[in-house]
Amino acid sequence: MNPCVKIITNFFAWCTLIFRNGKHSFYQMAEGNNINDNDKIKTSVRLQDTDTEGRPSIYLFIFVNPLSGARKGSDLIHLPIQHFRLRRLPQIQVEIHNYLDPKDRQAGIDRVNLIQNKIKDGDLPPIRSSSDTPTTSRAAERKHTDAAETMPEATGRISEGVQTRHIHVWSGGGDGTVMSIFEMLVENHVDLDLVFLSCIPFGTGNDFSQVLGWGRTEQGGVIGDNLESLEQLISDRFEYSEPARLDIWQAEMTSYDGGQVRLASEPKTTKRTRYVAKMCNYMSIGVQGYVGSGFEKHRSKKRWLNIGVYTIESSKWAFWRKFPTLNNFIDSIRAQDGQQMLLEVPSTFVTPTRVNPGSSSNGEDHQQQNHPKLATPAIDLIIQNIPHLWGQELDIWGEAKEGLETVSNRSGPTDPDLWTPQLANDGKLEVIAMENMMSYLKKLANFRDHVARVGQFPGPFEIHFREPPETATGAQPHENTGCLHMWQRRRRNKYERKNVLGVMVDGEFYRIRHPQRVRFERIAQVVTLGRSDQQKQGRLVRDEKKRQDGQMYQTGATEATEATGAIASSSS
Structure with a gap:
């Protein structure tokens, strides 16, 4: 193959991965171009891009413990591309980090803090479901609405309750990993009032996942052909979930x-x-x-x-x-x-x-x-x-x-x-x-x-x-x-x-x-995302409805003591 043609072909293939990333495509390109872990693509969006480029409005950070349970999480951290957008919900940016790798873990928390600062500065587009009509009445939001309109057409939807926060942090592991991720957020001064907390159950017992309504474990492979299983899992969580508070x-x-x-x-x-x-x-x-x-x-x-x-x-x-x-x-x-x-x-x-x-x-x-x-x-x-x-x-x-x-x-x-x-x-x-x-x-x-x-x-x-x-x-x-x-x-x-x-x-x-x-x-008190659809409603979601009785859940997120000040060191 002509070298120029090969370079152009590879360039367009990598660009396609940002929105249409498939498992087989990953492995084929890795074989053909000798890609190793050090060559993984670490981002699919730049915050310095122009307002008309179409930036995501929701950031999903998945911190994976590859040693939990049956070690299914190791499949995620070995994907050649660790940051990508969803085809069904292109307004969502997914970022995968290895919790057990100090360098990768710190890179993930740095990104969380970066997005947190962008939220406080008002620099992120407003969150909207695929069925929403872009808002044009407010001049202050116009530039963000223009950005959202340039995205590929979404085929999925985001539930109304989920549209209230830009940052989602999921643990990929067992119950112990959930608390480790929580401690990591607090130790790095992440504002818990800006975060939804959830999980992908890779552990043995997975009580946290079950009380949210997401089941004891993920059946089969979590990735699937052309990333279909992972995309389906994430899309379902955003479409069929409601916020629910949980005491820590x-x-x-x-x-x-x-x-x-x-x-x-x-x-x-x-x-x-x-x-x-x-x-x-x-x-x-x-x-x-x-x-x-x-x-x-x-x-x-x-x-x-x-x-x-x-x-x-x-x-x-x-x-x-x-x-x-x-x-x-x-x-x-x-x-x-x-x-x-x-x-x-x-x-x-x-x-x-x-x-x-x-x-x-x-x-x-x-x-x-x-x-x-x-x-x-x-x-x-x-x-x-x-x-x-x-x-x-x-x-x-x-x-x-x-x-x-x-x-x-x-x-x-x-x-x-x-x-x-x-x-x-x-x-x-x-x-x-x-x-x-x-x-x-x-x-x-x-x-x-x-x-x-x-x-x-x-x-x-x-x-x-x-x-x-x-x-x-x-x-x-x-x-x-x-x-x-x-x-x-x-x-x-x-x-x-x-x-x-x-x-x-x-x-x-x-x-x-x-x-x-x-x-x-x-x-502390965190806000989780529990399952809520016609088939099943997670216990925490039911508890939230009983507890709130019509009140907005955001008012209770800081009801407990100030988390950043109350967390003691884990040992002495």
């Missing part, structure tokens, strides 16, 4: 002196007594934390294998190791100042090294107060923000008809007469206890009439834990405790004897040795 919580986990707070994937020699995790789904203290620690050691690259690994680890605990009783770890649940008792948790095993077994870690005498009291043993304590559990659409709080006998002397947050319907945007967390493995299995098998609902706690509040024997007030290590005590101690679970607690927060697993306190505080 901070769980600050601390240990006593000589203790440790670490990720399950970290070495046992890790020296840390405090860790701050972000949460939008739920926390499990007990069962899932213990099982997940073993799961992390054997996690595979295949999602179906991960499910098998989790099942095997669960069986080990259920039929061999046995879960420890949380009553011997947890002392109480208290209000934010640590003084007001909201729930007392009596131990099933009285440690004789205590001077007063009825006193708490701060010296308050439980036995002299008529506090609400956990009346049954528990192997798992679930602290819920969303009505979703275990990677399944389970509303065990709302469906429960029995189980109030779990707490005696109910008052305050434990009083069911004061409870409101469970919502993910009301500044409250629901606490549920699992008494034993049979109770756990019944919930999984859809027998949910009896649920041990402990209470509905507005933040901030704290879970306090008992002092370890070697640090307890009045401990006498050399005291002869007698044969009965020694026999009881040997019967205790080894994690109970070592005072090691398993915790799961939004798909991330932790081990705490000598736990002291877990403090919950709502730090």
Whole structure:
């Protein structure tokens, strides 16, 4: 082929990719021209272009964790072109970034900040659906309307609620990736009131995606022939979604002196007594934390294998190791100042090294107060923000008809007469206890009439834990405790004897040795995009309609504390 003809042909082919990018075309050109990762096209629009060139009005940033779940996200980050426009919705600019690549991640956040500044300066065209008639009555918007009119004709549409924000940030990964993306936005001073947050589920459980109504995982390949699958996914999200607010919580986990707070994937020699995790789904203290620690050691690259690994680890605990009783770890649940008792948790095993077994870690005498009291043993304590559990659409709080006998002397947050319907945007967390493995299995098998609902706690509040024997007030290590005590101690679970607690927060697993306190505080509220069409409406969208009752959702986006100031460092 004549060299000049080849150059001209390649030039027009690359230009076509900006609007008509196909998977096969990518790979054919990559083969013919020896294109590698360093030659990827990083942009399809320049903000310095003229007003009549037709700039996008919506920017979709997809931050992908290529290691999540079955690693489907790796297909996205290996596309030869990472920034492109949609054929159905050419007013949308799509940009893909590898979250695990520091350079690419920073490039993505720099672009988000750039678009944020353009919005504040009024330099972006107005958002309109394909069916809208361009606005010509306002002279100030005329130049942007001219730009929009020069775009190729769109065949898709954008729902009315989605047309209110220019920036969309999606996580491509599991539940843990969602919170990592949120932290990234806050740390880089992105105004959350300008952003819609959503996800493409590539993880194992994907509770966040399911509560939005987008399903547990993407079936088949996410790209498809000629990018049809990816284009269909994005187009559907913009056409069939509605905004819904979601509370973001901070769980600050601390240990006593000589203790440790670490990720399950970290070495046992890790020296840390405090860790701050972000949460939008739920926390499990007990069962899932213990099982997940073993799961992390054997996690595979295949999602179906991960499910098998989790099942095997669960069986080990259920039929061999046995879960420890949380009553011997947890002392109480208290209000934010640590003084007001909201729930007392009596131990099933009285440690004789205590001077007063009825006193708490701060010296308050439980036995002299008529506090609400956990009346049954528990192997798992679930602290819920969303009505979703275990990677399944389970509303065990709302469906429960029995189980109030779990707490005696109910008052305050434990009083069911004061409870409101469970919502993910009301500044409250629901606490549920699992008494034993049979109770756990019944919930999984859809027998949910009896649920041990402990209470509905507005933040901030704290879970306090008992002092370890070697640090307890009045401990006498050399005291002869007698044969009965020694026999009881040997019967205790080894994690109970070592005072090691398993915790799961939004798909991330932790081990705490000598736990002291877990403090919950709502730090922000984001606006997500949930599914809303004739076939299905996401739970968060339903919650939003109940909560708002006709009010505009934008007014609630800053209802929580200022996110940029409230986010603490994740560890110390």
